[in-house]
Amino acid sequence: MWYLQPDTMVKMTAPHLPTADEILDALDPDQRAVATTLSGPVCVLAGAGTGKTRAITHRIAYGVRTGHYAPTSVLAVTFTARAAGEMRARLAQLGVVGVQARTFHAAALKQLSYFWPRVVGGAPPTIVEHKARLVALAATRVGVEVDRVAVRDLASEIEWAKVTMLAPQDYVTAAQATGRAAPAGSDFRDVARLLDAYEEVKELAGVIDFEDVLLLLGGMLHDRPDVARQVRDQYRRFVVDEYQDVSPLQQFVLDQWLGQRREVCVVGDPSQTIYSFTGATPHHLLNFGARYHDATTIRLVRDYRSSPQIVHVANTLLASATDRDKVPVLELVSQREPGPEVGFEVYEDDVAEAQGVARHVKELVDAGAAASDVAVLVRTNAQLEQYEEALSAVGLSTQVRGGERFFSRKDVRSAVVLLQGAAKAGTGDDAISVIDDCVRSVGWSNDPPQTRGAVRDRWEALDALRRLCHELVSQGNDLAQVVAEIQERARHHHAPTVDSVTLASLHAAKGLEWPIVHLAGMSEGLMPISLAATPTAIAEERRLLYVGMTRAQELLTLSYSQSRSGTSRSVRQVSRFLAPLWPGGAPASRSRTQRAVPRDGFDSFGRAGAQEMDRAVFEALKAWRTQVATRHDMADHAVLSTSVMRALATARPGNRDALVAVRGMGQQRVVMWGEEILEVIQKYGSHTTS
Numbered sequence: 001m002w003y004l005q006p007d008t009m010v011k012m013t014a015p016h017l018p019t020a021d022e023i024l025d026a027l028d029p030d031q032r033a034v035a036t037t038l039s040g041p042v043c044v045l046a047g048a049g050t051g052k053t054r055a056i057t058h059r060i061a062y063g064v065r066t067g068h069y070a071p072t073s074v075l076a077v078t079f080t081a082r083a084a085g086e087m088r089a090r091l092a093q094l095g096v097v098g099v100q101a102r103t104f105h106a107a108a109l110k111q112l113s114y115f116w117p118r119v120v121g122g123a124p125p126t127i128v129e130h131k132a133r134l135v136a137l138a139a140t141r142v143g144v145e146v147d148r149v150a151v152r153d154l155a156s157e158i159e160w161a162k163v164t165m166l167a168p169q170d171y172v173t174a175a176q177a178t179g180r181a182a183p184a185g186s187d188f189r190d191v192a193r194l195l196d197a198y199e200e201v202k203e204l205a206g207v208i209d210f211e212d213v214l215l216l217l218g219g220m221l222h223d224r225p226d227v228a229r230q231v232r233d234q235y236r237r238f239v240v241d242e243y244q245d246v247s248p249l250q251q252f253v254l255d256q257w258l259g260q261r262r263e264v265c266v267v268g269d270p271s272q273t274i275y276s277f278t279g280a281t282p283h284h285l286l287n288f289g290a291r292y293h294d295a296t297t298i299r300l301v302r303d304y305r306s307s308p309q310i311v312h313v314a315n316t317l318l319a320s321a322t323d324r325d326k327v328p329v330l331e332l333v334s335q336r337e338p339g340p341e342v343g344f345e346v347y348e349d350d351v352a353e354a355q356g357v358a359r360h361v362k363e364l365v366d367a368g369a370a371a372s373d374v375a376v377l378v379r380t381n382a383q384l385e386q387y388e389e390a391l392s393a394v395g396l397s398t399q400v401r402g403g404e405r406f407f408s409r410k411d412v413r414s415a416v417v418l419l420q421g422a423a424k425a426g427t428g429d430d431a432i433s434v435i436d437d438c439v440r441s442v443g444w445s446n447d448p449p450q451t452r453g454a455v456r457d458r459w460e461a462l463d464a465l466r467r468l469c470h471e472l473v474s475q476g477n478d479l480a481q482v483v484a485e486i487q488e489r490a491r492h493h494h495a496p497t498v499d500s501v502t503l504a505s506l507h508a509a510k511g512l513e514w515p516i517v518h519l520a521g522m523s524e525g526l527m528p529i530s531l532a533a534t535p536t537a538i539a540e541e542r543r544l545l546y547v548g549m550t551r552a553q554e555l556l557t558l559s560y561s562q563s564r565s566g567t568s569r570s571v572r573q574v575s576r577f578l579a580p581l582w583p584g585g586a587p588a589s590r591s592r593t594q595r596a597v598p599r600d601g602f603d604s605f606g607r608a609g610a611q612e613m614d615r616a617v618f619e620a621l622k623a624w625r626t627q628v629a630t631r632h633d634m635a636d637h638a639v640l641s642t643s644v645m646r647a648l649a650t651a652r653p654g655n656r657d658a659l660v661a662v663r664g665m666g667q668q669r670v671v672m673w674g675e676e677i678l679e680v681i682q683k684y685g686s687h688t689t690s
Contacts, residue, residue: 017095020065023058031055033298034265035062038069041292042265043285047330048314048550049305049513052267056239057087059265061094069237071098075257077107078241083511085489087241100235104250105210108217115227119220128207131155131198138197144190153183156277157191158198162211163247163279168195179534214249221256232259242511243268243288247279262292271318271329274507274544276536286328303332303550305513307339310556313581314549320580321542322535336553340643341663343557344582346574350386350521353561357518358390360557361501364516367622367642371396375502375514377548379526384503387520391501397457401504401512407490411458412465414442416486419469423483431479435469460499506548517552519545523560523572545577555643617684618649624680628673639673652681 024032034044034055046052060076063069076099078084087101100107109127116124128134132148135155139146146154166174172188182188202209208216221228238257240246243266246254258264266288273282289295303311311334318329347353361374376387388398406412418438436444444462449455465486472482502514521527528541549556562572574582625639640648644665653659659678660670 018061018065020062023062023065023094027051027055027058028302030298030300030302031058034300035059037265037296037298038063038066039263041262041288041295043288043295043297044265044267044300045269045285045297045328045330046267046300047269047303047332048272048547049303050300050330050332051302051304052241052300053083053086053090055300056241056265056267057090057094060091060099060239061096063237064096064099071096072100073234073236074099074239075107075235075237076101076239076241077104077254079103079245080511081106083241104253105213108213108253111231112213112217112220115220115224119224119227126207127213128202128205128209131158131209134198134201134205134207134209135194137201138194141197141201142190142193144186144194150183150186154186154191154194157183158195159211160277160279161191161195162209162215163249165215165248165252168192171195179536181531181533211249214253218249218253218256221253228256228259231257232261236261237263238265240264240266241268242272244270244273244282244285245275245280246284247281249279251284269330271543272510272547274510274540274547276540299330301330301333303334304336305553306332306334306550306556307336307554308334309339309341310334310549310552313342313556314546316581317542317546317549317577320577321539332550338663339554340641343555343559344578345557345559347559347561349563350561353520353559354386354390355393357387357520357559358394358396361391361516361518362394362396364555364642365396367645368625369516369642370499371501372499373515374518375504375509375512375516375551376518376520377504377506377509377551378519378521379506379529379544381505383521383526384505387503391503397460397500398503399457399500401502401508406461406464409458409461411442412461415439415444415462415465416483416490418442419479419483419486423480431473431482432470434479435466435473435482439463439466457500464499506544509551510547513551513553515553516555517548518557518559519548520559521561522558522575522578523562524575525572526560527575527577542577545575554641613646613650614652614684615649617652617681618645620680620684621645621648621677624676628676640669640677644669648677648681652685654678654682 018026024035027035028051031051031054034042035058038059044052044055046055056076060069060074063074064071076084076087078087078101081103084101084103084106088099091097091099091101102110113124116122132151132155135151135158136146139151139154160180161168161171164174169192171192175182175188175191182191186194202212221231235257238254240254245268254264266285268282268285270282270286273280289297306314311332315331319331321329345353345356347356357376361376364374365371376391378384378387384400388400391398407416415438418441419435422434422438439462442462443458444466445459448459448463469482469486472485473479477485502512504512506519522545527545528538532538532541558578560572560574560578573579621640622645625645628639644662647662648659648665651658651662653662655678656670656674659665659674
């Protein structure tokens with residue numbers, strides 16, 4: 001088992017489990033305050049990358065280890081299956097079993113299914129996964145003409161009304177009061193009538209939707225004291241992650257779980273509220289202290305994810321917001337070593353931007369970065385296709401976040417079925433060989449295919465499954481335990497990492513992180529999106545950009561193009577959010593693809609702006625870096641990042657002072673590798689000789 005600390009990895013050999021003191025030793029002072037505040041209402045304001053999951057899982061583990069909590073009395077709820085899976089995995093590493101960590105819907109569905117036969121009778125109704133057919137039928141009933149796009153928009157509006165707990169007769173007033181735009185082709189009265197018709201159609205079909213799961217459970221707990229008593233006897237302590245995103249409906253369910261009790265710990269960041277269109281609101285987080293006057297509030301601001309350069313830009317983005325007095329801003333403090341400056345790039349048109357981003361990513365991968373270390377994030381899903389094509393054109397595979405789920409792939413499902421059969425048959429003790437045989441029989445091979453496309457995607461998916469199984473075996477699991485863990489991950493959509501470049505919308509990237517992030521399409525009309533017509537909506541767009549920035553660990557680049565196509569007469573402007581951050585001010589109109597170059601003459605990848613990079617020096621440094629990494633059993637990029645090597649190959653420093661001046665080197669690297677680096681450069685002649 002690996003016991004992760006903020007800046008080190010300490011191996012703990014099984015079956016040793018961390019003591020209460022060891023659980024606290026892994027935390028910084030603020031995280032420790034969270035872990036040791038074991039009772040009463042607690043509000044944790046946790047900035048991006050500050051270790052909120054670590055803090056709350058260690059709090060649970062410390063409470064269990066010290067005897068304050070019975071594991072089965074704790075219910076931890078979050079918003080995504082991935083986050084719930086991560087929480088369970090961390091608790092397991094800390095030796096805590098029995099704690100329930102689930103999404104709101106998963107926890108509610110389990111309870112609803114259990115109590116339904118007693119309260120209603122018979123089996124619970126089927127849950128419809130997609131509303132489209134029911135919405136279309138409802139629209140026909142009320143005489144509203146719809147197409148596929150209108151059905152999707154109306155379905156979203158129905159979901160918003162239900163999670164904000166609006167009755168159809170109250171919908172018009174509430175929608176107008178919140179400045180909500182009516183779905184295209186409809187007015188608010190149409191939607192109100194549709195809400196009634198939708199419920200009728202659903203009832204006739206004998207089905208419920210996902211929002212009904214929460215509504216029905218909340219109502220059941222509210223109306224049936226015997227049911228509420230049983231749930232409250234079981235769950236006495238609650239932890240709510242991403243509390244800034246709770247809807248009124250989710251808060252209602254949480255209130256029923258709690259009853260009059262006060263044992264709740266909420267964790268959130270108002271600066272990451274980006275789902276208001278779905279009914280999420282930071283109101284409950286911001287007013288937690290007003291509701292619980294004696295609540296303990298703890299702030300986490302030490303950022304372990306992003307470099308100081310990235311944190312500075314993200315902090316500056318929020319500090320310039322006109323709504324900063326309305327939403328408390330947590331000013332992050334990076335705990336990482338300095339890295340490359342944030343890059344800013346301008347392109348002539350969308351095609352040039354996609355091709356330029358793809359070239360940069362290809363250079364990074366060729367220089368040693370893993371494809372899975374890179375993410376390209378955009379504002380809308382419609383932008384993803386051109387980046388998928390551009391990256392494929394340079395030979396890089398991609399995975400679209402929010403696309404086909406990993407465990408839903410036919411090849412992965414086939415491999416899992418074979419693993420299940422092998423586990424039941426008890427085919428010997430060599431689990432590794434069995435795993436390899438199973439994935440090989442459905443398309444995996446020792447050597448990856450050289451082609452791209454579906455064949456390579458299948459190989460990479462199977463290889464990710466294989467690597468996950470190998471990892472589980474190395475942790476002491478037998479084949480049956482490996483299969484059980486795989487099935488658990490499949491149920492909660494907790495997929496392994498595939499070695500492909502990630503493409504995602506900014507919304508889909510929430511909760512994730514990568515060493516290298518490129519935010520593309522950052523122009524007015526896309527960021528903020530043109531549909532954001534109110535100050536509240538524009539403020540949320542700023543927060544969305546902040547979320548995108550803070551996904552990056554080491555290297556962040558922002559770009560936009562000046563037109564949809566090279567022949568377009570309309571000239572786009574850079575996002576109003578980025579104009580104050582742009583080196584030298586907002587860029588003027590340019591007639592060709594051009595990269596914004598910081599004042600020191602190098603771009604975000606350390607490439608020459610005012611000076612030319614010496615390719616021979618770069619290749620020599622690259623070879624030296626590989627030798628050092630091998631000698632010290634380190635990853636190549638941990639010795640020197642590619643951007644620093646490029647900067648070195650451009651500046652070609654000849655002495656220690658000049659070496660220190662190269663951006664990204666830092667004193668620690670100069671002490672460790674300085675003499676060797678200077679020796680490599682001097683073979684080719686340096687710019688600085690004295």
